[in-house]
Amino acid sequence: MRAVIIVALCLLTLPGCRKLSLPKQPPRKITIAYTTQPDCALVQIAVGKGFFAEEGLQVEPQLHSYGKAALSSLLEGKADLATAAETPIMFAALAGAKLRIVAGIASTSKNNAIFARKDLGISRPEELKGKRIGYTPGTTGEFFLESFLTANGIPRQDAVPVPLQPDEMAAALGAGRVAAVSCWNFPLTRLRRALGERGVAFFDPQIYTQTFNLVARQESVAKNPGAIGSALRALVKAEGFAREHPGEARALVAAALNVDPDLLGEVWDCFAYQVELDRRLIITLEDQTRWAMKNRLAGAQEMPDYGGLVYPDALAAVKPDAVTINR
């Protein structure tokens, strides 16, 4: 009987053995530069759901229309963290910027496409040959355009790339200054909706996989690794929330971006919102580096060590199995 009582008492005390909560510290202010594109859904969720605040971060959002701009802001020291696709990061790295990729926050093979006007004589990829095609230099759009043309047997010189800012593309296409544009969402879907039957979008998920990443400056990483860890924990929470409550997540993101929820719904499934660091990032960076060096888009002549560019420790501490890059 006595033994029974002892066992019962032990079982009763178990729930009480919780981690003692740490004494609260004042929230750390942090500026995150991120885009108004669907690639940044996890950041928008983490901000909207207050996950950063939960992790002791007082986030200062710094919104940009695309990643390259956000990255520029980081590099300029205007933000502590930024979100960007691998292409701007690659170019920045080749340019000698002291960056550290902290984690990937989304990946997709269906976000990039060439949208062409049929009425301007493009209804098949081969017909891009000799046409004016709008693109934003130094972005994934440029790399996708190059790859798509290659895949369709169109040498770069057989097309007429027209550099455009992302927000200029709709007008340029509408005005016929370009017959097609290499773009991403939301502009892509907006164009498809606007032009309807008059336009055509060419996708090729097998030639390009875009990654969207959280980037910090090297000195920030060295100086303040805890904040990065906190930010990553908030993002991992957001990832879990998006996985478990996709509808609510979509609604939240749509509201935050002030976009039509249907619009967001159309593109949401193109993305894999996962906080991770794996070899695919390195492969993609190296591939693009080779492409940039061959086309002399960057000054460097040697393949940089992208392993050094990645900072996996923080993520490994927060979500160990998400890190498949050897350090």
Next chain:
Amino acid sequence: MRIATSLKISSSLSIGTLVVLIAVLFWSLGETGKARQDGLLADTIQDTAFERTSTRDEYLLYHEGRAKREWAAENEAIGLLLSRAARELTDPESRAAVQQMRGAVNDTSAIFGRIVRNTEGLRAAGGGSGTYQELEKRLVSQMLLRTSALQKYANRMQASTKDRVLHSFNRSLALTVIFVVVAVAITLCNSALLNKKLRRRLEALHAGAEIIGAGNLEYRIHCLGSDELVELAGTINEMTEKVLLSTSQLKRLNADLEKRIALRTRELSESLDLTRSVIAESAAGILAYRGESGECVLANRAAAAILGASERELLAQNFREIPVWRSCALLESAEQVLATGRPERRELHFFSSFGREVWLDTALVRISNAGEFHLFLFSDDVTERKRAETETLLAREAAEAANRAKSEFLANMSHEIRTPMNAISGMSYLALQTELDPRQRDYVAKILQSSESLLGVVNDILDFSKIEAGKLELEQTPFELGDVLERLGTIIAGKAAENLLEVLFSLPAGLPRSLVGDPLRLGQILGNLAGNAVKFTERGHIVIAVEQAGPEESGGIPLTFSVCDTGTGMTPEQVAKVFEPFSQADSSITRRYGGTGLGLTIVTRLLGLMGATLTVESRPGHGSRFSFTVRMGLAEARSDAREVAPEELRGLRSLVVDDSAPARKILSDMLTSFGFRVGAVDSGRAALAELERAVAGGDPYALVLLDWAMPEMDGAETLRRVRRERAISPQPACVMLTALGGGGLQDQDGMLPKGTGIVAKPVQPAPLFDSVLELFGKAAHPPAHPDLLSVQVQALGRIRGARVLIAEDNPINQQVAREIMQQAGMLVQVADNGRQAVAAVEGGGRFDLVFMDLQMPVMDGYQATRLIRELKEAAGLPIVAMTAHAMAEERDRCLQAGMDDRVTKPIDTGELFAALIKWIPPGPGLGGAVGGGSLLREAQPGGIAPPGTGEGA
């Protein structure tokens, strides 16, 4: 809680918990197995993916066909594996990984296809096209990317399955540990429970029980709670209480018992002393022997004295070895008593050791003592008594012998007297039937009368001796009271008439008249009493009355008979004397009245046999009244029809004329009972006056009853005057009452006018009633009491000529019998003894009847009867015994010998005729063969053949 409940709950919980745990453990082990299989699958997928990567690399390096084919094969293999994984893996993580791997495989396949196509395009282009090369780099790069993803997912799946294996294993391990722990805990709990609930308390109970068991009955076991142990403790305590109570009761009882034992012991000791004293002092000799060994264990002083030995000598004896026992056959009795246990009483006769003759009345008794049978002998010395008894017996035998001799003498004497008496009366009778001159007739008549008187005396003596010898038995036969009274009247009337005495019968109406009893003895008693009354009454009347003394009861009725006279009466002393045999009230009486003095004695004895006593009321000068009450049976066929006048005669005015007041009273009552109106006067003259007065008064008498014998004017004269008197009109019918027989009256001198009824006195209701009815022409039935004689005369006429054999050794008897029967018209043959009788029947005599004397020389009547009965020719021949012995046993003997009836000797003419009529059937050849005329006429003096004319005299 009760122990049973606790144990039930505890075992149920234990079993339930273990069952759940075992189930969970089995489930967990199953899960572990499944996870291990999944892990193997993941490993295989991983390996295949790896092989596939190698093949891809080989193709990308050499662009050769084998690698392309192997790629296709491995692609197919990994596709199948993933399909299997999609089916088998159930955890969401693995399923997601499988899904992603499938996407990656599809992507890599597609990309590999494009690489192959691009390679072929490059070959076709001659190997110089930068676009192809560029595209290949791009595709390879994407291929690497996808392969990396595939590998990552494969790793993840592998890790996941490994995790699951580990997790399952850990879980199983934990469950096993928990199982073991729970099992141990349950065992500990149960053991603790048993320990707490049972062992300690059982020990307490045990200790308590031991204390109580050791004898401390004041101790009580204390047990807390409300379970079976408490009940057990309670029960033990209760039991202890009871034991305590019982013990104290037992002690009390024991003490009481000891007291009683002491008391009993004292009583027993006293009783034993008393018994010893009784035995020692007992007048009876007491001896006791062991049943088996036979040794004597007890002998008292009396036994020693009786047997003429010392007690010590007796105690040294063994009863089986005492010679006297053998000689007296006492030993046999003793063994029998010992064997059966039935006590026996023996009378022992022997000579003691002193040579004294000893008679002992000894009781042999078996008594069981201490499991052994003892034989006890209780002996009374009855030697003196025996001697006295022997003497008494001898004396009595002598007395009885003397008495017997006297009785026999009397009987013989009677017989011897009767035989000549028979001759005298018979011959006198016969002589009176001859022609005699008046003087001779007077002499002979007186001889007959004297002989009859003497016969009466002899009969009395004979009766008395029979009664004294106890040989008289009463009959129980149906009879008519009227017949008995009629016969009595016949006997008495004559004597009474001589004394001018009136005899009256007083019979109340409705008295039962068909009775069962001994009519002969009843008649004898009444005859004796009436005879005495007549004898001792000089004038006045004698009333013989019968009354019902009580209600009818089980077929019987008590009747009081009385005979009342107006005679001399007796003093109380005389009354006392009349019952002594051979004595009379006054010795002078003997001289004056004669008689044996036996009459009343016989009456008394006969009444004694009937269970009645004779009562006498008498005063000197005022007459006597003798009465007795007997219980008579009622005949089944009763003729007690009351005489009641038919309707038209009811209220008939009748007049009784009698000088005797009692007679008037009795006659008046009789007529009243018929339903008539009755008037009565005491003389003929008064009757005439009364009749005239009645006619004048308009209510004339229709019937007059006239007593014949009246002073001054007798009945006949009165009747004549009545008939002559013209004033008496209408004339009444008239009945004359006379003490003489009716026939005699009618024939005497024709004094009475025709149409006058005659009724004999003493008057009985039935004849009077019949006579009255006849006068009024209402006699619907023949007279109920026809005249016996006239009937016999008619019947004898019908059997005239019948052949009768008389076997009789006495010649005088022969003669008397023969002549009487010859006078009755029979053809008579006489045999001197039985042999002659047999010879006569054998010789073809063809007799109609045989009269057989019993005691005859040569062959007696019994033997002769038996021989006749053996003869064929004598079949159906009636044989009637003639015997002087009227005893019942003799009658039985006669019937046994084959006789049909008997008549008594001395021969009574009426009885003889009755036998003839009874046994000879009237038939052809009879009725007129011999002589003619009526017996009555032949019986007239001189109307009969002289004696000695019969055959074989």
